[in-house]
Amino acid sequence: MGKIPFGPTYSEMLNPSLIAPEIRKNALAAKKNDELDPLNLFNITWKDENDKVRKVVLPKELTGTKANIVVLLGKDFPSGSHKVGPAYATLIEGCVDGNILPGKHTILGPSTGNFGIGVAYICKLMGYKAVVIMPDNMSKERYDRIRQYGAELDLTPGTESDVILTLQRTYELKKDPKNRPLAQFELMPNYRFHRHVTGNSAIEAVKGIGNGRIACFTSAPGSAGTMAAGDAIKKAFPEAKVAALEPYECATLTTGGRGQHRIEGIGDKMCTLIHNILNTDFVVLIRDEDTVQGLKVIQDGADVLEELGVPRDQAVALRGLFGVSGICNILGAIKMAKFLRLGPEDNVVTIATDGFDRYPSVLEDMEKRYLEVEPFVLKRWARDVFFKADDDQIFDFRKMENKERLFQQKEHDWLPFGYSQEYLDSMRSPEFWEEEYALVKDYDQEIKEKR
Numbered sequence: 001m002g003k004i005p006f007g008p009t010y011s012e013m014l015n016p017s018l019i020a021p022e023i024r025k026n027a028l029a030a031k032k033n034d035e036l037d038p039l040n041l042f043n044i045t046w047k048d049e050n051d052k053v054r055k056v057v058l059p060k061e062l063t064g065t066k067a068n069i070v071v072l073l074g075k076d077f078p079s080g081s082h083k084v085g086p087a088y089a090t091l092i093e094g095c096v097d098g099n100i101l102p103g104k105h106t107i108l109g110p111s112t113g114n115f116g117i118g119v120a121y122i123c124k125l126m127g128y129k130a131v132v133i134m135p136d137n138m139s140k141e142r143y144d145r146i147r148q149y150g151a152e153l154d155l156t157p158g159t160e161s162d163v164i165l166t167l168q169r170t171y172e173l174k175k176d177p178k179n180r181p182l183a184q185f186e187l188m189p190n191y192r193f194h195r196h197v198t199g200n201s202a203i204e205a206v207k208g209i210g211n212g213r214i215a216c217f218t219s220a221p222g223s224a225g226t227m228a229a230g231d232a233i234k235k236a237f238p239e240a241k242v243a244a245l246e247p248y249e250c251a252t253l254t255t256g257g258r259g260q261h262r263i264e265g266i267g268d269k270m271c272t273l274i275h276n277i278l279n280t281d282f283v284v285l286i287r288d289e290d291t292v293q294g295l296k297v298i299q300d301g302a303d304v305l306e307e308l309g310v311p312r313d314q315a316v317a318l319r320g321l322f323g324v325s326g327i328c329n330i331l332g333a334i335k336m337a338k339f340l341r342l343g344p345e346d347n348v349v350t351i352a353t354d355g356f357d358r359y360p361s362v363l364e365d366m367e368k369r370y371l372e373v374e375p376f377v378l379k380r381w382a383r384d385v386f387f388k389a390d391d392d393q394i395f396d397f398r399k400m401e402n403k404e405r406l407f408q409q410k411e412h413d414w415l416p417f418g419y420s421q422e423y424l425d426s427m428r429s430p431e432f433w434e435e436e437y438a439l440v441k442d443y444d445q446e447i448k449e450k451r
């Protein structure tokens with residue numbers, strides 16, 4: 001059996017300045033020179049080499065709100081998205097617990113893409129064999145990356161909203177004792193990573209912007225891991241509201257609705273096990289076509305954005321920063337800022353999980369569908385999609401009957417996978433989430449001792 005190649009603790013992912021200076025320096029060099037150097041484990045963080053959170057504040061001429069929309073940028077995480085964080089956290093906790101042994105276990109990564117890419121990447125760095133289980137109709141860029149990192153693909157039929165089939169396949173493969181799933185939808189390391197690392201990074205990101213507080217956090221759940229950042233934000237700023245966004249075409253949280261949509265990574269037709277329903281205040285519906293049109297405006301619309309008053313350097317600097325779900329999160333942030341009547345001192349924080357590099361095919365497909373996308377069309381989209389985004393399709397989930405709907409949805413989704421009613425009921429209590437979060441300290445201690 002091989003040695004476990006330990007990487008950072010949760011605290012070091014939040015504050016890479018805590019990493020031994022020599023290791024940090026070599027890790028930053030590895031980032032530039034060799035993506036596959038295992039030292040890149042120490043680059044799993046929202047912070048840049050100067051320990052600043054990677055973020056952008058959107059121009060108000062684009063958003064049409066006076067509030068500051070602050071977007072944390074995930075594209076510079078190793079492997080190209082922040083999903084590598086939950087993949088690493090789940091694998092390292094399994095190693096610490098003695099459940100995942102190098103040379104003995106094969107890692108399963110059920111995913112619609114980015115988590116699978118993260119799992120493939122982490123397994124390459126840490127020397128595990130990986131099988132990524134994902135739908136067969138996702139963007140081509142995703143399969144290429146997974147193969148490039150040497151993982152096997154096990155494809156199930158469908159698209160984003162057929163992720164349940166990947167869970168069923170994982171459930172079957174898990175019966176073989178050599179297989180160990182990194183089950184992002186159900187395991188708490190995903191929650192711990194985002195509550196500790198993403199949540200506290202968001203809190204740092206708004207220092208010096210507006211009143212330095214967070215009025216609202218928006219995130220479109222896939223696994224709902226990122227939503228856990230909202231739990232940290234609410235601890236720091238009790239007035240903060242947390243909004244979950246989902247595709248209008250697949251409104252599972254809002255109404256139990258189900259349908260195909262094109263926002264890759266989110267809207268998976270379920271309430272995931274790790275979703276802390278207690279802290280979700282609003283659910284907001286976003287039309288998938290708006291996200292694709294919005295992406296086109298950001299990628300190719302610098303001229304029209306300039307005409308609309310966005311300073312050219314700012315318009316150009318936005319290029320490449322977002323994927324489709326990032327635009328969805330931004331639209332949710334703009335809608336919530338308008339709904340909450342926020343002003344220039346207020347901050348809304350959201351997340352761009354990944355960057356444009358994995359979506360050129362989405363825009364190519366769109367260009368085929370529209371035949372001509374002239375500048376006047378881009379201008380109309382820029383106005384309609386961003387500037388005129390309104391406070392429609394926002395639902396209040398602070399109401400008990402709505403929360404109850406989500407608890408029922410969770411039961412419907414997870415009792416069939418062998419979770420007990422008692423366990424699901426325990427998630428109705430805030431203590432459940434506090435106890436899970438408190439384990440960050442224990443895992444940090446163990447990682448330090450064992451490495």
Ligand SMILES: Cc1ncc(COP(=O)(O)O)c(C=O)c1O
Pocket residue numbers: 083112113114115220221222223224225226227264265266323325326353354
């Ligand atoms: C592109 C993209 N956006 C958003 C998400 C949702 O993030 P989370 O799973 O933390 O809810 C994912 C998840 O895989 C994703 O790949």
